[in-house]
Amino acid sequence: MLDQDRPKMIQDSRKIAPPAAYVPKSYVQGEEAYRTLYRESVEYPESFWAAVASELTWIKPWETVMEGNFPDFAFFRGGYLNVSENCVDRHALSFRRNKVAIFWEGENGERRIITYLRLHEKVQKFANVLKRFGIQKGDVVSVYMQNLPETFVALLAILRIGAIYNTVFAGFSPEALRERVVDSKAKMVICANRSYRRGRPIPLKENVDRALEGVDTVKTVIVYRRSDEEVPMSPGRDYDWDELMAEAEPICPVEPMEANEPGLLIYTSGTSGKPKGIVHAGGGFLVGTYAYTKYQLDLRDEDVYWNTADIGWLTSHIFVLIGGLALGVTTVLYEGALDYPHPGRLYEMVERYRVNKLFSAPTAYRMLVKNGEELARRYRLSTLELFASVGEPLNPEAWEWVYRVLGGGRAVINNTWGQTETGGTPLAGAPGAVEMKPGSCGVPFYGHTLDVVDGDGNPVPDGTPGFLVIRKPFPSLARDIFGNRQRYVDTYFNVMPGVYFTGDSAIRDEDGHFWVLGRVDDVINVSGHRISTMEMESALIAHPKVVEAAVVGRPDPVKGAVPVAFVILEAGAERGPDLEQELEQWVADEIGSFARPAQVYIVETMPRTRSGKIIRRMLRELIQEGKVQGDTTGLEDFDAVERILENLRGRTGF
Structure with a gap:
């Protein structure tokens, strides 16, 4: 591809070396070291993954590191371990026992500190609560909670006894909760x-009651009282968290789990029909997320780390609950909106806890851009040395702003790519x-082979847009769609036989960096020109009055398709x-002109997922x-679509 034919964002991109002060803190130092380790990891993947796994605690050693290929593959066959033991026990029973595991803060300003020793005690007691109600290995438990220490306790306890957890975003409606409970056959x-x-109470227990009407698989509901308000409790089904914990025995041994047995289940929204229940192997997910978190965030004992993701989003499980805790990190856990009750809330918390590594969604970073430099400069943010997304x-515009304003030109920014199905960021x-x-979304992670x-299915030259695929399995890759093996095979492996089909389009440049352009459906073919929606959105955001943009294609009888843009303006900007x-x-x-x-x-x-991602399919x-005709259960705000329609009524095409 000629240079002038490349997307402008790639043409204009600049290279920025890792800050000299940061390099000594990294597990891999210097580009040659990366190239060498990456080459060895893909030539000898068994050795790489075995080295990662050996840093964890195993109950029984594995027999083989890797077996099979897509769609039937296994890692650490015959090896037994427990995720909860690796995330809690091995720190609570070591020099980290009194180390802070969680700094928790509620939206109302309430604060708590939980050490690894205290977390260990709570997890064991709640594991015994689960056993009291007959929950055992292989049972599914749905967890419908916000970012609370008790949410982490519940999930780690479920893993401890070998059950399977399914987290459901606390902003979901009763109908969305019901669909997931019924599909997963949850028992609790x-x-x-x-x-x-944003100061508004969400009646989770009442939502549960509505969701469970006529559902006979759920025998028990356990309610944690986040607030003092009384809620209806059904005798014989509903139980109070605190009362159960007060009666529970304090010691609960871990359940040995074969590395490929299911550990967690999380639903992704489908374009039509019901959402997909993505099944991850407990042991494989642990090994993979431990590797991602260690090498992509360089987490060490001295760090204070904040991943702003909601526990209903798999990112929180990858980089906090499992990956982060497996590394013995001190993490910040926050309950509410990042800009409530004032736009400086995120900065205030960074300053209070001396956060040095911040992980958030692009939407959140663009929100900070919208709020301006003056607000950021009111807070002490000099501790920040790594931003991930x-x-x-x-x-690029938001990237440059974060690098300059929040990072002071001396921080690392790690823009990543991953999916619910990948269980991490390849x-x-x-x-x-x-x-x-x-x-850029960076370079391939160790042990991962990606191609465009x-x-x-033939490789395209560097600089040419194409389909992003993964050529070899890795431990954290999804193992199934719950209850529908054929859908799993058809969705990810039959589209392009021999590879995992991501459904995303991308470009690899001459330096080996990948630029993910969006979903395949979001690359628009206008009169023979393939246009990346990401490139058009980036151009729109570069306009001084635009803070966020989404571009989708509309069928056109002459051009095949034409781009249509939705934009949100800066506060106070005149519209018309x-x-x-x-x-x-x-x-x-x-x-x-072809991109107009x-x-x-x-x-x-905009219609958004619980992680803040714009749902372009709905637009x-x-x-x-x-x-909107397809699945809407993934919406964080169910009123968003109606508000957009109100903006558009009477306009061309509506």
């Missing part, structure tokens, strides 16, 4: 009586080793047809059908 639901979001592409920066490029191919036309021309000037949006819609909100349905 654990919930809080209330959750808080996942969920959707972090546009693409990421190597913080102390590889040069950073704003907007055409429709026939003139600005929309200005933004259309702005994209044409930035990328080329057919329409720009100024809206007040596509709105402009094509005038309504």
Whole structure:
């Protein structure tokens, strides 16, 4: 591909070396060290994964490191371990026993500190509570709670006894909860009586009651009282958390688990039909997330680390609950909205806990950009030395702002790529080793073989857009779709035989960096020009009045498809047809006339997942059908679609 044909964001990208002061703190130092370790890890993956696994505690050694290939593969066959033991016991029974595991803060300002020893005590007691109600190895337990220490206790206790947990985002409706409980055949639901979001109480227990109407598989509901409000309790089914914990025995041995047995279940929203229940192997997930967290975040004993993800999002399980705790990290856990009750809440917490490593979604970083430099400069943020991001592409403009304003030009920014199905981030920066490029998703992680191919599965030249695929299995890759093996095989392995099909489009540049452009459906073919929605969105966000943008394709009888943009403006920016036309021309000037949006819609909100990711599929349905027809259970805010329609009524196409 000629240089002038490359997306402008790649043409304009610059290389930034890892800060000299940071490099000595990294597990891998220098690009040559990365290249050597990566080459060895893909040539001899058994040796690499065995070395990672050997840093963990095993009850029984494995017989083989790797077996099989897509879709039937296994790691550490015959090896037995327990995830809870690795995340709690091995720290609580060591020099880390009095180390802070969790700094917790509620949206209302309430604060608690939990050490590894205290966490160990609570997890054992709640494991005995589960056993009291007959929960045993292989049973599914649904957990419908917000970011609370008790949520972590519940999940670690479930893992301790060999059961399978299914976390359900606390913002989900009763209907969404019911669908997941029924599909997973859960025997128990654990919930809080209330959750808080922007000061508004969310009636979780009442939602559970509605969700379980007519559901006979759930025999027990355990309720943690987050607030003093009384809630209806059904005798014989509903039990109070604190009362049960007061009666529980304090010692509970771990259940040995073969490394490939199911450990957790999390649902992803489907484009139509019911959501997919992604099954991860407990042992494989532990080994994989331990590796991601160690090498991509360089977590060490002295760090204070904050991953802002909600426990309903798998990122929190990968990088905090399992990956983070397995490394013995001190983590910050926060209950509410990052900009409530004031826009400086995130900065205030960074300053209070002296956070030095921050992991959040691109949406959150763009929110900080929107709030401006002046607000950021009111707080002491000099402790921050690494920023990580996942969920959707972090546009170069937001990347540069975070690097300059929050990081002072001396921090690492690790923009990563991963999926619920991958159980981690196969693409990421190597913080102390590889040069950073704003907007890039970095380089392949150790032991992972990724490629960019055409429709026939053949590799395309560097600089050419194509389909992102993974050529070899790795421990944290999903093992099944719950109750539907054929859907698992068809979705991920039959689209392009011999590889794992990610469903994303990407470009690999001449330096080996990958640029994930979005879902395959989000690459628009306009009169023969393949245009990345990420590139158009990045161009729109570069406009001084735009804080967020989403671009989707609309069928066109002449051009095949045309881009349509949805934008959210900076606070106080004037809106109107003139600005929309200005933004259309702005994209044409930035990328080329072929990329000019057919329409720009100024809206007040976007449909988002619980992780903050914009659900572009819903926007596509709105402009094509005038309504959302597919699965809506993944929405964080169920009123968002109606508010968008209110913005659009009377406009062209609506």
